[in-house]
Amino acid sequence: MINYTLNGEKIEQGNETTILESASKQGIKIPTLCNNEHLTPFGGCRLCLVDVATTGNPEMKKLMPACTAKIGEGLIIDTHSSRVIQARRFILAMLISRSPKAEELKVLAEEIGLPEESSQQTIAEKYMLEEAPSIVDTNCILCGLCVRACAEIPMRDAISFSARGMERTVKTPFEKYAETCIGCGSCAYVCPTNTITIEEVV
Numbered sequence: 001m002i003n004y005t006l007n008g009e010k011i012e013q014g015n016e017t018t019i020l021e022s023a024s025k026q027g028i029k030i031p032t033l034c035n036n037e038h039l040t041p042f043g044g045c046r047l048c049l050v051d052v053a054t055t056g057n058p059e060m061k062k063l064m065p066a067c068t069a070k071i072g073e074g075l076i077i078d079t080h081s082s083r084v085i086q087a088r089r090f091i092l093a094m095l096i097s098r099s100p101k102a103e104e105l106k107v108l109a110e111e112i113g114l115p116e117e118s119s120q121q122t123i124a125e126k127y128m129l130e131e132a133p134s135i136v137d138t139n140c141i142l143c144g145l146c147v148r149a150c151a152e153i154p155m156r157d158a159i160s161f162s163a164r165g166m167e168r169t170v171k172t173p174f175e176k177y178a179e180t181c182i183g184c185g186s187c188a189y190v191c192p193t194n195t196i197t198i199e200e201v202v
C-alpha cells in the first residue's frame with residue numbers, strides 16, 4: 001500500500017501509478033494536452049504540472065508533470081495550488097503565442113485562465129484576435145501524440161520531430177512521402193488540435 005496526501009486528503013493506494021491516474025481516480029481533473037492513456041507518457045506540454053513535496057520536507061515543493069511522475073510513500077501532492085495554477089497559465093500563454101488559432105487551447109484558456117499582463121490587457125484578449133502576433137502560427141503544439149501513436153500503434157515511425165527550438169516541427173523523413181506510412185490515421189486521430197487531417201487519394 002502507498003500512503004500519500006492529495007490536496008490535503010490522505011490517500012491509500014495499492015499500486016504504483018502516475019499522479020495523473022491516481023488523481024483522476026479521486027475525481028480530480030488535471031489539465032493535459034500531450035497525454036493519452038493508450039500511449040507512453042511523454043511529459044512534453046507541462047500543462048499537468050503539480051506541486052510535490054515529502055512529509056520529511058513539506059516546504060520543499062517541486063513542480064512535476066503529473067502524467068509522468070509516480071505517487072510514492074509520504075508524498076504531499078497539490079494539484080491546484082496557486083503556484084501550480086500560475087505555472088499552467090504561463091505555459092498555456094506560451095502555447096497560445098505559438099498557436100493562437102488552436103481551438104483546444106482556447107477551451108483550456110477558458111477553463112484555467114491566462115496570466116494578467118502588466119498593461120491589464122490579458123494575453124487571452126491579445127492572442128485570440130485573428131490578427132494576433134504569433135511566433136510561429138501553426139496549430140501544432142508539439143505535444144508529440146502523433147509521433148508516439150505512429151511509433152506505438154502501427155509501429156511505423158513514419159513521422160518524427162525535426163529540428164530544435166523555434167524550428168521544431170513534426171515531419172516525415174526528409175519531408176518526403178513516408179514509405180512506412182500505412183495510412184492508418186492514428187496520428188490524425190490523436191492530434192488534439194486537428195493539425196493532421198486525413199485525405200483520401202484515389
Ligand code: FES
Nearest residue numbers: 043045046048067
Ligand atoms: S500532459 Fe503531462 S506534460 Fe503534457
